[in-house]
Amino acid sequence: MRAPELVGRRWLNTGGESCSIKDFRGRVLLLDFWSFCCINCLHVLDELRPLEEEFADELVTVGVHSPKFEHEADPDALAAAVERYAVRHPVLDDPQLSSWQNYAVKAWPTLVVVDPEGYIVHVAAGEGHAEALRAVIGDVVAEHDAKGTLQRGEGPYVPPETPTTTLRFPGKVIGLEGGTVLVSDSAQHSLVEFAADGETVVRRIGSGERGSTDGPAADDSSADDSSAGGPFTEGRAEVARFSEPAGLALLPESVASEVGYDVVVADTVNHLLRGVSLADGRVTTVAGTGQQWRSGPAQPGEESLPALQAPLTSPWDVCWWEPAGGLVVAMAGNHTLGLFDPVAGEVRRFAGTTVEGLRDGETTEAFFAQPSGLADGGRRLWLVDSETSALRWIEACPHGAEHGFEVHTAVGTGLFDFGHADGPADQALLQHPLGVEVLPDGTVAVCDTYNGAIRRYDPGTGEVSTLATDVAEPSGATVLDGELVVVASTAHRLERPVPPGVTAQLIRGAAQQVTRPATEIAPGEVELAVVFTPPPGQKLDERYGPSTRLEVSASPEGMLLEGAGTGTELTRRLVVAEGRESGAAADGVLHVVAQAASCDDDAEVEHPACRLTRQDWGVPIRATAAGADRLPLVMGGMDHPES
Template sequence: MTSVQRRARVRAPELTGRGWLNTGGETVRLADLRGKVVLLDFWTFCCVNCLHVLDELRPLEEEFSDVLVTIGVHSPKFTHEADPDALAAAVERYSVEHPVLDDPELVTWQNYAVKAWPTLVLIDPEGYVVHVAAGEGHVETLRDLVAEIVSEHADKGTLHRGSGPYTPPPPASTELRFPGAVTALPGGTLLVSDTAHHSLVELAADGTTVLRRIGSGQRGRSDGPAEEATFSEPGGSTLLPPDLAEALGVHVVVADTVNHLLRGVNLDTGEVRTLAGTGEQWRDGADAGPGTEVPLTSPWDVAWWEPAGGVVVAMAGNHTLGLYDPRSGTVRRFAGTTVEGLADGPAGEAFFAQTSALAAADDRLW
């Protein structure tokens, strides 16, 4: 669900919180941003809808890089999200490439009368709020509005082009960064989703020796050889039964979370290919059919479950479980209604909330 709301012309309240990330330690004030279009993104890092918006905004930020300043206002919903170290880790893990205001007491949230995660607030170069949108899926509207504001203020002489206050932190020098999942392989090695490095890493049985990396390490969604293929924040993975793997030429299915795809990996060659998803996020419409023709939404984990005859997918983005059948190459809804909640019952009537991890037993899927 999304909603759009327009407001009368009012001055944007100042940004107030505990501190700032991605600014090199500097405080950002709205007065310093006069002449820029400012986009406030009120988010919290355990909200999958907020994570969707982070990725929706990336192309917008790139397109208007000299006139648009995006500022994330982190407004925690849960106690853990208010921890400053947890927030700093989330900003790195999800590659947030704009300044972030840490607002644990929800001061700025309240000053802007925000009611929902996520909420986007657009401020013009003179410091007035011109647009408010709650939910996700607003990027095209925002693109039109930003272009309109840029044109108007360029004509008025109140637009200032140039870089903004974003200062990237120094990169961490660790072999893995935010490993999201691990799968034990038949030869005794381990396949790790190196989430923030957008790749898979095979480790020796000692859990530390790197044997190979699958994926270039750059964010993307290209199929191909191990050194050329790209992922975007890959999550869980699962082995296919040996006979099926041999027939398909794919041994492992990977939840390529931010790409909204399922990817297949041939462990003999390192070759990666797309099995399901279109690369676009499912919002409504058909959710069953040929795998590469049906959009998925933030697949977080996968598990081969024999009773279902396929790969069950934790579809965090719409609070459901999906099922990928490798034999037919099809996907369909397996459980859940897309309504976020907690309700037991038949698979088609149960409610989930941000499904994110799976464990398969002989007769039960956890």
């Protein structure tokens, strides 16, 4: 059939000129229907680069951008994405999906080959079609060369001007010892270390050229000036190179000293993990083959592979999480989480089945959809699942990590539900979040990327609120000196968008918890007593059953050997494990939730007024031989030593 007309709002990468389907007569036309949110579409962009170079005289590629999310229909956002992902061919902006429907497209990505006479000769959906396309295009070129209907020459692509900025579409940020910050400068294929102000460059790690070379941070040779050139210090082959680096993770000091590098980088387009030594900036490949994962072990927990023999797929973020015993990798490319053990030098599947979706439960059964941001929350690993616009977390199963881990969802309902709504988590909406960070008060900040906002989720109340708006595609964040530092990706800079008063309030809450001294109790048997005395003129209400409730748990769970669970008595026998080494700040936290119902104590009143008293405690505990064998917590009334 003849190729329908290409209809859209405007053309990009053509020098402002519009194109018609007839303008491509005589050339082989490859239409790439894509969406810049879609990791598979980004894979296709990389797959097409060698084909575009190989058939430069015969082939014209046109990207037809058909958006999924509302933000992707913004013309400025599309222009930024075209630059960010180094799209080197004309792009038709199709916000109403007009051309999408004309070509009966059903999925992102879809590839359509049109011959020089304007007929559709091949259609393919998904990724991994490079070799098939090479054969099809080769046959079409040969056929129409013989017929005399092939015209060679340059296509309509006109490269746009690219401004020079210190950062270009940065991805993620972490704080380093000494107060500096490290940023992945994704579109300039390097890392940048800034002073605490987030503006003064300390050093750049990487040449600034796309590649996967291991080596020193930059060319530090002073003897050969001919090697200098380009925007930074590229030009020598041995200088380290990245390809669109994203996530960054600082290893624990004990691990770093053993493996010889301090920071792990998710080198996204290279499908690699790279290690960086902060002492000299040297970069080493530590995991991945450089080839994209296509198939392999499908279930978490299966046999590990040597790290340098394990194919990865678009690692987008990395996070050291102690409960898992290693570095968790957000494998956006196949909707899973990997686990990298730097000391053993091994990689295995940690969670997910490769099915794109949103399903909670054990890690062996959970579905993810482009996990793109990770944050260590202690006993919880927080993550944002961008394609389901979801905030989720992973924690050990109720019986402990030896029994596996479970996935839970705080915000998000599915692949096609998104928006910007605050309120209860089950009603709140996000739009393609890419970053997450745990705030000092225990709440969670979400880089709500396509809403241009910083959102806050409170695990205690289950409420979602908005901390800041008008942030240009926030994609990562870290807490530095009590302030939330955010990567404003399409503004090409770091920002501190949360108002100082809000930040101070969050930090004050955290400071009370952090500076609170641990309560010393004796290891072994301890009596927990929640003290509650009804207010004057009231009594406990027993008309409908027990009037009190007590729930006890601990972090870590192993701190409490006995006594966890829920009951109706306000006293509980606990058995506490031996404490840690001398000098430890605390062994853990005892979580206690108590409530009591009391009513007016007046026989003359037919319908007495009743009230529910509830209190939550998070008590830092240190087990020591000199500690007490009784822990009173006052919910109402007073505790007397003799009681």
